[in-house]
Amino acid sequence: DAGVTQSPTHLIKTRGQHVTLRCSPISGHKSVSWYQQVLGQGPQFIFQYYEKEERGRGNFPDRFSARQFPNYSSELNVNALLLGDSALYLCASSLLGSNNEQFFGPGTRLTVL
Amino acid sequence: AQSVTQPDIHITVSEGASLELRCNYSYGATPYLFWYVQSPGQGLQLLLKYFSGDTLVQGIKGFEAEFKRSQSSFNLRKPSVHWSDAAEYFCAVGGTGGGNKLTFGTGTQLKVEL
Numbered sequence: 001d002a003g004v005t006q007s008p009t010h011l012i013k014t015r016g017q018h019v020t021l022r023c024s025p026i027s028g029h030k031s032v033s034w035y036q037q038v039l040g041q042g043p044q045f046i047f048q049y050y051e052k053e054e055r056g057r058g059n060f061p062d063r064f065s066a067r068q069f070p071n072y073s074s075e076l077n078v079n080a081l082l083l084g085d086s087a088l089y090l091c092a093s094s095l096l097g098s099n100n101e102q103f104f105g106p107g108t109r110l111t112v113l
Numbered sequence: 114a115q116s117v118t119q120p121d122i123h124i125t126v127s128e129g130a131s132l133e134l135r136c137n138y139s140y141g142a143t144p145y146l147f148w149y150v151q152s153p154g155q156g157l158q159l160l161l162k163y164f165s166g167d168t169l170v171q172g173i174k175g176f177e178a179e180f181k182r183s184q185s186s187f188n189l190r191k192p193s194v195h196w197s198d199a200a201e202y203f204c205a206v207g208g209t210g211g212g213n214k215l216t217f218g219t220g221t222q223l224k225v226e227l
Contacts, residue, residue: 004156031213033213033214033215035215040219041219041220042117042203042205042217042218042219042220043157043203043215043217044217045214045215045216048212048213048214050213055212055213056212056213056214058214090156090157092157092213092215094213100213101147101159101162102159102213102215103159104149104156104157104158105156106155106156107155107156109154
């Protein structure tokens with residue numbers, strides 16, 4: 001079975017641009033969470049979606065938004081990119097919406113110049 | 114608010130030696146605890162998890178961890194380290210109040226000397 005997949009693998013943008021990152025969960029998983037991992041740090045929680053509804057939001061500005069589609073895949077959008085948005089963005093899927101083991105994808109490496 | 118502290122940023126051990134990585138958590142109720150491993154440029158792989166029950170949990174690749182409520186700790190151990198264990202290790206805590214949010218520590222970078 002395929003694991004969590006993310007696209008693209010790498011991305012280079014300039015300040016002020018917009019970016020969309022995509023995630024496909026493990027088949028049968030209905031929850032997707034997004035994390036930001038800055039170099040040298042642990043992942044920081046951004047969003048969780050379950051059954052297409054937002055279930056949790058971390059301490060990130062409104063420039064960050066996400067959504068989940070009927071097939072449970074998800075997009076993370078970041079507007080007005082800043083240099084500090086450069087990071088590895090990780091997607092994790094789980095079977096249910098709470099108290100569940102999460103399976104992580106390989107991540108999207110975003111570089112903002 | 115939940116938090117995780119991994120006091121050791123870097124650890125170096127010789128191949129074949131034993132390993133213990135420290136993790137302390139802060140959470141108001143019984144937490145869900147996890148250890149993940151990350152190789153360079155890769156995502157996170159779950160090594161083991163504690164939800165309830167036996168406080169000594171076994172994971173993949175010969176790792177184990179012990180939940181000690183009195184010390185708010187969840188240290189990761191391995192009796193004999195292999196060169197392929199070199200990676201970054203993250204401890205994480207999840208809430209029991211709903212949602213899947215994980216709070217991670219800052220990680221411990223493990224180097225294995227041959």
